[in-house]
Amino acid sequence: MYRSEFYVYDQDRPLPVCIRNYTKADFDQLIEIQSECFPPPFPEELWWNKEQLTNHVTHFPEGALCVEINGELAGSLTGLCVEFDPNHSSHTWEEITDYGYIRNHDPIGNTLYIVDISVRPKYRKLGLGKLLMQAMYHVVIEKGYDRLLGGGRMPGYHKAADKMTPEQYLTAIINGETKDPVISFLLRCGRVPLGIAENYLDDEESHNNAVLMEWKNPFK
Template identity: 55%
Template sequence: MYKKQCFVFHQNKPVTCTVRSYTSNDFDELIRIQEESFPPPFPSELLWSKAQLNNHVSLFPDGALCVEIDGTICGSITSAIVSVEGNEAHTWDEVTGSGYIHTHAPSGNTLYVVDVCVIPSHRSMGLGKLLLQSLYEVVIHYKLERLLGGCRIPGYASVSSLYTPVEYMNLVSAGTLYDPVMTFLMRCGRTPIGLAANYIEDEDSHNYAVLMEWKNPFYTAIQKEAGAKVF
């Protein structure tokens, strides 16, 4: 089970927080956080159910994390190990088993980000970045090749008459345009590697997502070590 304590900052003052694997005792609070983090027009049927959360904690507890301050959960992140090569096309439903992570495969090469959310009142404290960095540690611990996830591009709706989705992705990558989610993930160390159409029902993103990865810097050494053991 994953657990660590560290500092985040609120109005330039250090605040102690805990990142840990969430459990069945947290389900009601996690659902409340989802409701606050993804208000309408985000589809309510895409918010976590207790059945989905139960799968997260039973199939891969090291990849189902929450962050709490003063005993109150303020955000969560969920992941699963899967086999995905490069930027091959897929949808959120396909790769995550519609959020139930039946697709979790310990022998896979990629830690896939199923969901990340932080309640609006705590979004200035760097908790989203902290949760993603915690998954980078999971990638290294499990000796995986990379972390991957589909990134919403909610800023696209306002400029969709001017740019194609690919053009929008490239302009945000170059810093010419700003997207609240994609730009945030770039600041967290993620790199855009492709575009996925019909990824998830998302009006603001026109149902597109940008596939963004973080590569394990130790992976080449891990491969060499594995090869040395084989031979």
């Protein structure tokens, strides 16, 4: 199981941080984090429920990570293992994550697929999301998977949708012409775009689009 303890800096003040696997004792805080991270118009029914969280810690506990600061959960990152063929990459979030229930987790799959990453707004300037992602890269290497993969929301796209296609919006981000709260963050984490996934998730801000983004295991 995963546990890493270290410090992050809040301006000039070091804070003790622990990244570890989450358990049933964390469920209430995990649901609270979802409500803070995905307020309306994001659909409330897409927040975690306790049945989903139970499946996460039962089917693939190695892919259920949280970050804790002074006894409070500050964020979480959840994944499952799937068999992914880059030549047939079309899918929706519901299809590949089993609607977040991960009953389709494949213990012998080749890809660690990210179901969700969430960090409480008050902790977002501490770099915790990137640290969680790096922790999941450790899982990819330890398990010998080919890659880490996931669909990144495009929450800034609705502001530009009347002027550019999703593909053009992604190109503008990569060229440094615009920034997106999620896609720019994932680029800073080392993820590489594979393309646009249409109708990926019921997400008004993204116009239901996402960017499939990969991190390849450098030891494969």
